[in-house]
Amino acid sequence: MALEGTQLIGQQAIRGSQSPIAAVNPATGKTLEPSWPGGTREDVDKACRLAWEAFDRYRETGLEERARFLETCADEIEAIGDELIERAVAESGLAEGRITGERGRTCNQLRLFARVVRDGEWLDVRVDPALPDRSPMPRADHRQRHVALGPVAVFGASNFPLAFSVAGGDTASALAAGCPVVAKAHPAHPGTSELVGRAIQRAVGKCGLPEGVFSLLYDSGFEVGQALVSDARIKAVGFTGSRKGGHALWQIAQQRDEPIPFYAEMSSINPVFALPKALEGQGEDLGRAFINSLNLGAGQFCTNPGLLIAEKGPALDRFVQTAAEALRDTSAQTMLTPGIHEAYGQSMSRLAGNSKVREIARGPQGSGPHTCQPALFQTTAQDFLADRSLQEEVFGATSLVIECNDTTEMQQVAEQLEGQLTASLQMEEADYDQARRLLPILERKAGRILANGWPTGVEVCDAMVHGGPYPSTSDSRTTSVGTAAIYRFLRPVCYQNIPDALQPEATREANPLGLNRLVDGKREG
Amino acid sequence: MALEGTQLIGQQAIRGSQSPIAAVNPATGKTLEPSWPGGTREDVDKACRLAWEAFDRYRETGLEERARFLETCADEIEAIGDELIERAVAESGLAEGRITGERGRTCNQLRLFARVVRDGEWLDVRVDPALPDRSPMPRADHRQRHVALGPVAVFGASNFPLAFSVAGGDTASALAAGCPVVAKAHPAHPGTSELVGRAIQRAVGKCGLPEGVFSLLYDSGFEVGQALVSDARIKAVGFTGSRKGGHALWQIAQQRDEPIPFYAEMSSINPVFALPKALEGQGEDLGRAFINSLNLGAGQFCTNPGLLIAEKGPALDRFVQTAAEALRDTSAQTMLTPGIHEAYGQSMSRLAGNSKVREIARGPQGSGPHTCQPALFQTTAQDFLADRSLQEEVFGATSLVIECNDTTEMQQVAEQLEGQLTASLQMEEADYDQARRLLPILERKAGRILANGWPTGVEVCDAMVHGGPYPSTSDSRTTSVGTAAIYRFLRPVCYQNIPDALQPEATREANPLGLNRLVDGKREG
Structure with missing residues (x-):
């Protein structure tokens, strides 16, 4: 299938007219063909009009019909075959195995939401029958179900070109809820977006749904995205990206005539607390596992472990030494885009230039044009507590070890953390008392707390929370991964x-x- | 028990130092003793500090312990006895029967939330056990529960001095969720607030809970309320009041360093669609029932029927005539405050002065200083569609009849409505086809849709939705009445x-x- 460089508005392919977007293969620095002229306000208007026209019919599709549609989306994505894998690898610099796995995750996620739709628990039906003889007042019959909010705008992320993009978790859960989706393609992977967008477009056609159930727009700058969030027919937004980008769109969502829910996943440094006995008993294994998690996907995970907190002493020294060795042994990986690579270099230099921070080790520089040189830094709890800039996310394979004098300092660090997607504990049974003191703090700070594992890797299941207090997300009451993500796009009637x-x-x-x-x-x- | 004119901060009674607030008996115009000097930023700070200190302990109270606390709150409110009824009648101008009923509702609501707490469904526990042998990747054990958001600020309403005030639905659901509450007393009923506040304060003491679980502040102007919403330790806000007041506080909630959920119930005109066969068959009964609902509590219900939409013709004429007669037969009731009475007069004059609106009838003027003169106006669908100001809420016993040429116009009116708490249908079986065309529109517009009843009267039950699309509330995904109100104050971990x-x-x-x-x-x- 040849890529056409077009937007997908309902069942049509519509070429944009603004300055063209082209992907760069970050591994080679080469621009990839074709290019996608960006859309206009008129394109936004058309996509939103079709979505609105589709809404009343789509939100009342039967459970089986809607589930079949989600499964057809998965089938159609799989049917693209190798072309999708090759294009996504070329556009992201991510390894083929990683992209193949991500395709599996994306399709499984669509099928999981098909199961969720069929189960119907998301309707949260409540029935309070009439009590005509109740005194002093009879009770009328009351019944509640949940209905879809309306058309949803989806802004995909750069770092998961399939699982958090055009047909990712936001789209899957919005479609499951009964909301048409207008997606904005991420400029880093326009070809992957078109391929996946066409798969959904075909699924809409095959299932005989109104065409406005899905559209895909391209944005030469910010105009299309801003117009989309401003459009009165859009009733919620799903966004994954930077804090700055998230805030700009969130403000638009709040200042509309009708403010709408805005679900942004923005930034997280995912603290890992290595408790004393675990550090003592497994320090070297932990050091290697830490670097493995840190360097996964060139550190470009929203759940990348950007902070490691431990008590000072010989056990920490051994851990740090092993981690440093492991870091030097890593192979440098290509980052997603030239822009992300440049920003990583700047963030890492800022950290390296902080007088309270000392460098432990750097990994290899790598030979490609946009490789990520992993790095590990260290500071003390007191210095960390005194400088909030040390909590700023470095998007890439860099982490900061916080050396604490004692348990109390460890708790102080926990207490001063901003909201996070995850918080992790490395511990043995003898550490449980200390864990008990940390857990209530971490529950206030993070959406997911994990023990004896690393935060990278987000299971798609009923119990998952991929969310957390601000600024990790804009709405701590929700998750963007797992079946509960559907509740973001529903309201009770x-x-x-x-x-x-x-x-x-x-x-x-x-x-x-x-x-x-x-x-x-x-x-x- | 003598009223002391003090704030309640934790277990202390703390006198404010700002200009004093005193209630006016709207039935007599007389100022009631004592007065409450308003609080300061320091008082806000102290209440929030105590709430924060109480939070980790209170949110982990056992289900039985928390349920018993809610029941103790109800017991203590009942134990105040007649003094509460007398004071609330004097401060609100509402009839004794109404206030007695409202006390029952308030206490039943606390007891209903005790049942909800014990049931534990609100924890929404999900367990995905480990799958160590899963291929290609094992699954870790994942478990989800919901935890309380944090201390909640509650701004009570003027029109329900018990059920939507200090111990009303917001407070009951926040306490049920495990959130300490800092309430701001409504200046129209400071004495009622102190009495109820002391009851909760006693319940906190009797149940051995940390004192910061509940505080009650008084505000001479807006400073205390604004400081409360701004305080970093407040994690959500419940508000019932005007659109203007709601928006001002909402903006503060959004612009904090950490934006927080803001649940405001603001305004609704609660359209009633009288379908042709019902109007033909029961026009006169409906006319009388309409006026009865309209004049309930001097029209000061958030669910007051402020619009009646019907097709023109002899049936509508008969309905209007009966309604007009019923209106003239009403007795004028005292409004809640001199300010509300004045605003009502202005809103009604604005409507009466609209050249496209014609007056059908007015009720008696009444003899008290702040009585509400009910009024009924009429306009055409075309004029209504052309003038959005006709959708502005008139807080009081005034309603507007919209005369439609046909079914299509009725649907156009429905489609142009702003978000509402309720939408009602008066219908017979022969009207079902028309109802089927209206229902999908009304589902997008309102949180509760009712048939052959009137919107005033909100049942406290599992299936209730007292909420709706903007501007009726700030968050259509939620309800402020009924057991689902608890979900507003929870997040998953x-x-x-x-x-x-x-x-x-x-x-x-x-x-x-x-x-x-x-x-x-x-x-x-």
Whole structure:
């Protein structure tokens, strides 16, 4: 299939008219063909109009019909075959194995949401039957279900060109909720975006859904994205990217005539607390595992371990020494884009230039044009507590070891952290008392707390929380990965004394969908 | 019990130092004793500090302990006895029967949340056990529960001095979620607030909870409220009031270093669609019932029916005539405050002065100083569609009849409505086809859709939605009444590979709390 360099608006391919976007292969520095002229406000208007026209029909698709659509999206993405893998590798610099795995994750995620749609728990149906004889006042019949918010704008991330992009978690959960999606392609992987966008477009056609269920726009600058968030027909936004970009769009979402929910995943440094006994008993293994996690995907994970906190002493010294050796043994990997590579160099230099920070080791520089040189730095808890700039995310394979004098300092560091996606504990049973003191703090700081593992790697499951207090995300009440992500795009509606013939299927007396419902305060079925 | 004119900060009574607030009995115009000097930023700081200190302990209270606390709050409010009723009647101008009913509702609500806490469904526990043999990658153990957001600021409403005030739905649901509450007393009912505040303060003491679980502040102007929303230790806000007041505080909540969820219920005109057959068959009954709902509590309900939409013709004429007669027969009721009475007069005059609007009838003027003269106006659908100012809420017993030429116009009116708390349909079976065309529109516009009833009266139950799209509330994904209100104050946390000994009780393998959990995608227990 030849890439056409076009936007996808409903079932049409529409060429943009603004300055063209082309991908650069970061491993070679070479510009890739073709290019995508950016869209206009008129394109945004058309995509939003189609999405709005599709909304009332799409949000009332039956559970089976909607689930089949999500499965068809997965089938169509798989059907692209090697071309998708090759293009995504070329556009991202990520290894083929990683991209193949990410495609599996993306398709599994769509199929998992198909299961979620069929189960229908997301409808959260509640039935409080009429109590005509209640005194002093009879009770009317009340039934609640959840309905889709409306068309959703999705801004994909650079670092997961499949799993957090055009058909990633935001799109999958919005479509599962019954919301049409207008996606904006990330400029770093326009070809991958077109391939995946066409797969969804085909799935819409094959399933006989209204064409506005999905559109894909390209943006030469910021105009398309801003117009999209401003459009009155867009009712929620999913965004993964930088804090700066997230804030700019969030502000637009809040200042519209009708403010809308804005779900941004923005930045996180994912502190890892290595507790004394674990450090003593497994310091060297931990040192190697730490560097392995740090350097995964050239450190370009939102869950990259950017801070390691431990008590000073010989155990920490051994850990640091092993980590330094492991770091020097890594192979430098290509970063996602020339811009990200440049920003990484600047952030790392800033850290290296901080007089309170000392360099432990650097990895190899690498020979490609945009390789990430991993680096490890160290500072003391007191210096860390005194300088909030040390909490700024370095996007890439750099981490900072915080040396604490004692347990109390470790807790102080935890208490001063900004909101995070994850917080990790390396511990043995003899560390549990200290863990018990840290856990209540970490629960306030992070969406996911993990033990004896590393934060990179986010399981797509019911219990996952990929979210967390600000600034890691804009809304700590939600997750962007896992089945609970669907709740971001729903709102409750109560039906009072509506005749059964007019009730939605979900709330009908006979429970024709066989849902797990809360009836008069008790679980039914 | 003598009112002391003090704030309640933790277990202390602390006198403010700013200009004093005194209630006016709107029925007599007389100022009531005592007065409450307003609080300072230091008072806000102290209340927030105590709330923060209480948070980690309070959010981990056992389900039974927390439920008992909510029940004790209810017991203590009831134990105040007649003094509470008398004071609330004097401060609000509302009838004794209404206030007695509202006290019952307030206490029942606290007890309902005690049931909710015990059930534990709000923890939404999800367990995805480890799959060590999964290929290509093993799965770690993941468990999710919900935790409290943090201390919550509550701004009560003038129109429900008990049920939407110091111990109203926001406070009850925040306390149920495990959040300490710092309430700001509404200046219209400072004495009622102190009485109820002292009841909660006593309940905190009796239950041996940390004192910061509850504080009550008074505000001479806006400084205390603004400082409260700005305070870094406040993690969410519940507000019921005007659109202007809501927006001012919402902006503060968004512009903090850490933006926080802001739940405001602001304004709604609660359209009622009287469909042709119902109007033909029951026009006169509907006319009387309409006026009854309109004049309830002098029209000062957030769910007051401020719009009635119907097709023109003899049936509508009869309906209007009956309504006009019923309106003239009403007795004028006292409004909540001199300020609300004055604003009502201005809003009504603005409507009366609109050249496209014609007056149908006015009720009696009443003899008290602040009585509400009910009024009914009429306009055409075309004029309504052309003038958005006709959608502005008139807080009081005024409504506007919209005369439509046909079904299509009725749908156009529905489509142009702003977000609402409620939308109602008066219909018979022969109207179902038309109802089917309206329902998808109304689902996008309102949080609650009711048939053959009137929107005033909000049942406190599992299925209730007292919420709706902007501008009726700031967050259509939520409800401020009913058990689902608890979800506003919670966020999910995922525990990955955390040893069972360190898991919260809710997520432990043995399920010691006997919760309804989602285990490996299936419901347990």
